[in-house]
Amino acid sequence: MNDIIETPPSPYWMLHFIVRHGGWLAIVTGMLPLAACIAAIVFGAPAWLLAAGVAGSALLFILMRSFVELVRVIVEMLLPG
Secondary structure, eight states: OOOOOOOOOOTTHHHHHHHHHHHHHHHHHHHHHHHHHHHHHHTTOOTTHHHHHHHHHHHHHHHHHHHHHHHHHHHHHHSOO
């Protein structure tokens, strides 16, 4: 007789993933525009594009970080468990 009771998977698995890994996810996502601009400069784009990459990376990081914090507040206040 099997006495192991399996709990069903959470329907909010992506929210829990963002709560758990949101910090590094915001950093990696924020670095993507900078990496793309550096790659473009290596392949011959003008050097001023680096400033746009830095600004884009900062903006995207701030947006992603605020999204992660919003998800954490929602999960903490509204989801059971």
